[in-house]
Amino acid sequence: MSNATEAIEAYTTQQSRRKLVLLGGVVVLLAVSVHAMLSGSIDLSASAVIGSLSGSGSPFAQRVVWQIRLPRVLGGAIAGAGLAYVGTAMQSVLRNPLGAPYTLGISQAAAFGAALSIAVRGVESAAGSIFGPYLTTATAFALALGSTSVILLLIRFKNASPETLILTGVALGAVFNAGLTVIQYLASDTEVAAIVYWTFGDLGRLTWPTVAIMAVGVLTSAGYFSLRGWQYTVLDAGDETAASLGVDVPRLRTVGMLVGAFGTAVVISFVGIIGFIGLVAPHIARKVVGTDERILLPASGLVGAILLVGADTAARAAFDPLSLPVGVLTAFLGAPLFVYLVIAGREHW
Known part of the structure; x- marks a missing residue:
């Protein structure tokens, strides 16, 4: 009886610690966001930013805060959290620490779809049409769905190993990158400039309507x-164990991959390709809160939001007054960090 009581107390203590970690993550995200609001080529004091948020600042400061910085910071947090959620779920679904939209070719497929939409409809039509953002997102999702379908078919009919899935994702990514190159070669100069700038991955193009659409997705x-956190936790123990506990493994895996493709497409269609956030954030969160997906998912979302908002702030400050696309910085920082996490943290897998 004492052992059972001790186990319950240990579990309660562990859950309390994890909730405190989540609360700490929220505090860190708020601090990073405040710093991002104060950073930029236009120098605004903390009092000016606070005054603008409350509606008492100067018209110029209010425009800078409400039309430029706040959509950028809020959209960056949403995009980072979305990519991290998808990455965490895919690593669980595939039982593969390398699983993420970027490594499975889904990000590249969505990018190809969005670029195709821009090239076919033209820059002015894509930007100015009331249906522009929706059509770009729909095209990105359709191509991401195609890439996801290939992965699902390999799982369903070939019982592919995790290594095979990642290699297939790399091959798919190469194919879609080649297609993107063809589009750039055939497009007009204006369309090429828009597509190239877009594929860098940048938060500067976000507006309130696009942030709202991205938030919904x-x-x-x-x-x-x-809502499927417990099922994903059980799935980590193996398909047989999950099935014995009543989990419909094929359905969970298929729907999870499709939802992940949708979430990836929504983010990428508005901010471009931002690699390694969905890959690294789950590993960082896993080292802090453990493998319980019910806690790991929101923790990964917080880490992803912190990483992307922080990286965007650093990218803006590095070449001030110019702004380095955040996708470039995440690629530079994410790759070596991920290699370190894999080498130092293999015991978690």
């Missing part, structure tokens, strides 16, 4: 994954 995918 990310909340939808994150909500689904959160």
